[in-house]
Amino acid sequence: MTEDFSRNLRSLCADRGSIAQVCRDIGLNRQQFNRYLSGAGMPAAHNLRRIARYFRCTEAELMAPHEEFERRRKTDRVARHAGPLDLFAEAFQTGSSEMRRYLGWYHSHITSPSWEGYILRGLSCIYERDGYVLVRSLERATSRDGTIVHRARYDGVVTRRGGRIYILEQEARSEASVDETILMPSPRQKVNYLQGITMGVATRPYLLPYASRSIWKKLGAQVPAREALGACGVLPFNSRKIDPTIRSYLSTETLTVSWGGCFLRAGLARRESGSELGQVP
Incomplete structure (x- = not known):
């Protein structure tokens, strides 16, 4: 049984590339994990459960004879890649303990x-469900004269790959746009704070990508x-409700993200600040 387990574990790790990263993701000591790989030891029940959850299999499957495994x-691999969209399934599956510290509520x-x-300030919640990290975002905005009222809900998936956080969202209405956010x-x-770039399609006056x-x-x-949602909307750059870190980051004239390279570089239009929350020409 020990030999089958170690062979099964080595097979799973071979698809991941870095043993060190696997240990960090699961939250296990590298030296102890090497004992599991070599067959010199077996994990305790709670560690076996963590390993199974990370590799998205059952504890019984990990202990199965290697040929059967x-x-x-x-x-499973053939079934998982039955269609082209299924290629993205693995990218957004996560067993990473590193993502758990990013769970919670945010103002975007x-x-x-x-x-x-x-x-534009929105409210987003990053949460975990069934092996995926998901996101739900809400936007609320009203023009100064009340003629334009914007209400939107987005649902999506989140993953961390290559040292970056990727968020892919779709608005919850027919023929809605798909937005992508990449955060450091x-x-x-x-x-x-999480800083990065969002790419999407403007809702007005034309459906233009930005x-x-x-x-x-x-x-x-x-x-x-209720308080967090009530703070959402459109705010002028000089609003006291915008803290200096956010104002400074959004006021930068390029889309260059500093500590890790450049995703995109483009000039931004010069802005003129309004006077109060919701004051839009």
Whole structure:
């Protein structure tokens, strides 16, 4: 049984590339994990459960005879890639413990051609379900004269790959756009801000694609949902409701993201600040 387990584990790790990254993702000591790989030891029940969850299999499958295990993996692989869209399934599956510190509520901030000269603040929740990290985002905005009311809900998936956080969202209505956000992971253990770029399609006056700097601010668990949603909308750049870190990041004249390279570089239109929340020409 020990030999079958170690062979099955080596087979699974071979698809991942880096043993060190697997250990970090699961949260296991590398030296101890090497004992599992070599067959010199077996994991305790709670560690076996963590390993099975990470590789998206059952504990019984991990302990199965190796030949049976490989046959089942081959069958599952064929079924998983039955269609072209299924190629993305593995990209957004996660067993990574590193993603768990990013779970929670955020205020997202972008600039959009739909609200020229203003900051659009939305509310997003990143959560985990059935082996996936998911996101739900809400946007609320009203023009100064009340003739334009924007309400939108987005649902999507989140993953961390190559040291970046990828968020893919679709608006919850027919023929809605698909937006992508790429964020830099927080260099600190405590997540305060996530900075990056959002690419999407403006809702007005024309359905034009755009790219904007994007900054997400982590909200404390004690903030009531109603209060967090009530703070959403369009705000002028000089609003006291926008903290300096967000204002400075969104005011930069290019879409260059600093500590990790450049995703996109393009000039941004000069902005003129309004006077109060929701004041849109």
